[in-house]
Amino acid sequence: MAKVPYISSEAMEDIALNILTAYEFDFEDVVFPKPTPIDEIIEFHYDLDVAWEPIDHFDPEGSVMAAIIPSQKRIIMNESQKDLFEEKIGTMNFTMAHELGHWVLHVDDKDNLQTALSLKEKQEVFYCRSHSMRSPIEQQADMFAGAILMPKPVVEKFIGRFKAARTIEMGQLYMLANCFQVSISALCVRLDRLGLLYVHKGKVYNSRSEYEGQIAFDF
Numbered sequence: 001m002a003k004v005p006y007i008s009s010e011a012m013e014d015i016a017l018n019i020l021t022a023y024e025f026d027f028e029d030v031v032f033p034k035p036t037p038i039d040e041i042i043e044f045h046y047d048l049d050v051a052w053e054p055i056d057h058f059d060p061e062g063s064v065m066a067a068i069i070p071s072q073k074r075i076i077m078n079e080s081q082k083d084l085f086e087e088k089i090g091t092m093n094f095t096m097a098h099e100l101g102h103w104v105l106h107v108d109d110k111d112n113l114q115t116a117l118s119l120k121e122k123q124e125v126f127y128c129r130s131h132s133m134r135s136p137i138e139q140q141a142d143m144f145a146g147a148i149l150m151p152k153p154v155v156e157k158f159i160g161r162f163k164a165a166r167t168i169e170m171g172q173l174y175m176l177a178n179c180f181q182v183s184i185s186a187l188c189v190r191l192d193r194l195g196l197l198y199v200h201k202g203k204v205y206n207s208r209s210e211y212e213g214q215i216a217f218d219f
């Protein structure tokens, strides 16, 4: 794939919600947000194999968290990071969702995988790192992960309720992150991207521009 096609935020939300709907995951009618069953969606809805194997691939740009081999319909979670993944379920879910994002968004010819090979520069194996210079396809996979793990209508509903009650504290955001089984940082990125809230150094602002104006969330 020579160039990465642009995907708008709206299109990304639609892609994620369509997958959840197709999987018949009832995310809307709930008292508390539910975690997206990302491992089930990967294995049963997309028929991708998730394997745990040590990945020794050296990468100066950061530790490798996972990889995808499109021609084998295989996601490999780095077993060497298993302690981290077990400690932080949110990191594990986000990593899996990110890999599914590559499959959904970046593997061109899913019916003809021999010729479709893969993502960047026809690599057979595509490695994903924890932190690195985020290339467009990495950013898109991250956006996809945020959108499928934290469905927009659910996030809007609960943040709306918090706002209506006139109290938004970090504790509520931790509770929300816990319900979705994502990390607090993944939730904060999502809230900023949706323009719902902006969190900086443990303080909650109505928006990034409000933060830039240094007005704390306070009624």
Ligand SMILES: [Zn+2]
Pocket (backbone or CB within 6 Å): 098, 099, 102, 127, 128, 129, 137, 138, 141
């Ligand atoms: Zn990636």
